Amino acid sequence: MSMIEKIKNKARANVKTIVLPEGDEPRTVKAAEDIVKEGLATPILLGNPEKIAEVAKKQGADISGIKIIDPAASEKAAEYTKVLFELRKAKGVAEEDAKKLVADPMYYGIMMVKCGDADGLVSGAVHTTGDMLRPALQIIKTKPGMKVVSSSFLMDCPNKSLGEDGLLVYADCVVMPCPTAEELAHIAVSAAETARVLCGVQEPRVALLSFSTKGSAKHELVTKVQEAVKIAHELAPDLLLDGEMQFDAALVPEIGASKAPGSKVAGRANVLVFPDLQAGNIGYKITQRIGGAECFAVLQGLAKPCNDLSRGCSVEDIVNTVAMTAVQATC
Numbered sequence: 001m002s003m004i005e006k007i008k009n010k011a012r013a014n015v016k017t018i019v020l021p022e023g024d025e026p027r028t029v030k031a032a033e034d035i036v037k038e039g040l041a042t043p044i045l046l047g048n049p050e051k052i053a054e055v056a057k058k059q060g061a062d063i064s065g066i067k068i069i070d071p072a073a074s075e076k077a078a079e080y081t082k083v084l085f086e087l088r089k090a091k092g093v094a095e096e097d098a099k100k101l102v103a104d105p106m107y108y109g110i111m112m113v114k115c116g117d118a119d120g121l122v123s124g125a126v127h128t129t130g131d132m133l134r135p136a137l138q139i140i141k142t143k144p145g146m147k148v149v150s151s152s153f154l155m156d157c158p159n160k161s162l163g164e165d166g167l168l169v170y171a172d173c174v175v176m177p178c179p180t181a182e183e184l185a186h187i188a189v190s191a192a193e194t195a196r197v198l199c200g201v202q203e204p205r206v207a208l209l210s211f212s213t214k215g216s217a218k219h220e221l222v223t224k225v226q227e228a229v230k231i232a233h234e235l236a237p238d239l240l241l242d243g244e245m246q247f248d249a250a251l252v253p254e255i256g257a258s259k260a261p262g263s264k265v266a267g268r269a270n271v272l273v274f275p276d277l278q279a280g281n282i283g284y285k286i287t288q289r290i291g292g293a294e295c296f297a298v299l300q301g302l303a304k305p306c307n308d309l310s311r312g313c314s315v316e317d318i319v320n321t322v323a324m325t326a327v328q329a330t331c
């Protein structure tokens with residue numbers, strides 16, 4: 001069974017409510033129908049009900065029974081405005097500003113999650129990553145004990161000898177352009193949790209990547225990764241985590257054994273932590289385009305799950321992301 005099918009089965013076992021702020025976007029409307037058909041979650045579409053009905057008709061999607069909320073006419077808007085104002089007034093948000101923000105489906109959806117009226121949110125078929133991330137960061141905030149929000153890409157590789165039966169978890173490929181050593185350590189711990197919770201990996205083996213393996217090169221960028229390894233050990237002493245190491249030393253048993261002898265991670269890593277966003281973002285695209293891996297992205301470290309889509313996403317991508325969000329919401 002593929003990794004995404006396993007995730008879908010987990011979502012079906014504990015059905016969660018997931019809000020879709022881009023409720024009148026054609027792929028999202030079609031995805032809502034499929035999510036219900038597959039029993040993956042209870043979707044809520046945000047937007048004008050007449051417009052959504054029109055889109056559904058054009059798409060040939062049966063959305064009868066799917067809850068639609070129009071933020072502009074919602075009874076909850078006043079409550080959400082009050083909560084948002086209290087949360088953001090110290091940052092200069094006036095009550096009038098909060099009211100306007102709540103009328104925006106993206107903020108309305110985030111407030112639903114914040115106030116417990118939805119278990120998670122999926123958006124990004126229309127909005128950019130920043131548009132979706134900023135309100136999530138400002139309002140949902142990080143989990144207790146977690147310093148940063150970041151992302152993991154679940155890479156389902158055709159070569160099943162890699163990682164965990166072909167699964168590699170890559171972090172961070174979306175959020176933090178230049179993490180500090182401490183932030184990198186938190187990204188590593190978060191990625192291990194994603195591997196465990198979402199993918200059922202019982203023993204995450206985390207490699208912090210660099211162009212150096214165990215001091216083979218000396219540079220301030222290498223020192224940063226070495227510091228991150230130390231901090232991550234303090235944050236999660238029981239986690240199998242090692243570095244700094246090169247990509248091949250992390251994945252290939254013979255190279256791991258020769259470059260990092262005695263390491264419990266080298267040569268058998270299943271979670272790979274990139275030193276910055278340039279490396280992570282390029283790395284996952286190489287694995288996808290040249291390595292032929294299927295990839296699935298999730299945000300990690302948020303107090304409640306919100307996930308971003310690519311604007312080029314398919315209906316299937318939305319369905320898969322909703323399933324992953326629903327599973328994250330169970331923890």
Ligand code: ACO
Pocket residue numbers: 091129130131133134137138142147148149150173174175176177281297310
């Ligand atoms: N974790 C936790 N909180 C954060 C983080 C983070 N990683 N980043 C910012 N914040 C908080 C800030 O502390 C701030 O909180 P506050 O307002 O309560 O003080 C709030 O979020 C907003 O912070 P800003 O600094 O105003 O936000 P910024 O403009 O830096 O935007 C963003 C943050 C959107 C994550 C930015 O770092 C970014 O654009 N990252 C890259 C996204 C991207 O384009 N990725 C690549 C494309 S995606 C793909 O290829 C799949």
